[in-house]
Amino acid sequence: MRIVAAKKILKANDQLAEENRRKFNAAGAFCVNIVGSPGCGKTTLLEALFAQLGGTVAPAVIEGDIAGSIDAERIDALGIPVVQINTDGACHLDATMVQAAAEGFDLPTLDLLMIENVGNLVCTAGFDLGEHLRIALLSVPEGDDKLAKYPAIFRGSDALAITKVDLLPHFDFDVARVRSDMKALASKAKVFEVSAKAGTGIEEVAAWLGERMQAR
Ligand code: MG
Ligand code: ZN
Numbered sequence: 144m145r146i147v148a149a150k151k152i153l154k155a156n157d158q159l160a161e162e163n164r165r166k167f168n169a170a171g172a173f174c175v176n177i178v179g180s181p182g183c184g185k186t187t188l189l190e191a192l193f194a195q196l197g198g199t200v201a202p203a204v205i206e207g208d209i210a211g212s213i214d215a216e217r218i219d220a221l222g223i224p225v226v227q228i229n230t231d232g233a234c235h236l237d238a239t240m241v242q243a244a245a246e247g248f249d250l251p252t253l254d255l256l257m258i259e260n261v262g263n264l265v266c267t268a269g270f271d272l273g274e275h276l277r278i279a280l281l282s283v284p285e286g287d288d289k290l291a292k293y294p295a296i297f298r299g300s301d302a303l304a305i306t307k308v309d310l311l312p313h314f315d316f317d318v319a320r321v322r323s324d325m326k327a328l329a330s331k332a333k334v335f336e337v338s339a340k341a342g343t344g345i346e347e348v349a350a351w352l353g354e355r356m357q358a359r
Contacts, residue, residue, distance in 0.1 A: 156238050156270055159237075160270075163242055164273040166250065166273075167245075167275070172203075173275055174274040175255070176272050176274035176278070177260060178264075178268075178277060182262065184337075185214075185280055188306065188348075189257055189259060191345045192345060199353075200356075203226075205257070207258065208230070209231070212227045214259060224248055224253075226248070228244050235260065236272055241258060241273060242273075260272075278301065278348075281306070283305065283308060284307060287320050301355075302332055303325050307340070308336045309343075318336065321334075322334050
């Protein structure tokens, strides 16, 4: 019998993630890992960001889903290169999957590679994909206690987008609590209040993303 410790698997993932990051760096492609629950608005945020960025960047998307290609079809409809990963039951993306998916692109022609992770607040936190930034999403209907309950995913993120803020009048969601929880978990992370439906906050996220791409 052989027992492989989860720690070893994670170490192998970290090495592959570094390899991915080196590849992205060499190609000049800035890579962002988008994480959050199913239905928090990851794909919708991508659509809104691409509309905001217009022709200023050359983007591509890796979509991670357990099954199907619903989100990839939405990105494809925008004329943006997209590769769908079907994890076949796995509840997160790992660096191996991203490496394989990235082979579907001509990386040097890209400025911005967005990875939409599988909808999951738990184990997506443990897998570096080789990204430069991780953006976590929390939608208003999910509740304001999620940072306290799922700290790891937020702790390792560079920004938090509170999404669907147009719904705030209908929920007991304390934005101040979420902001203060995020400050405690990731003091340097930016917090955005976003509604793709109302068109609020998108400009700010796009501007910050542009700054971070420039700074690298
Ligand atoms: Mg999606
Ligand atoms: Zn998982």
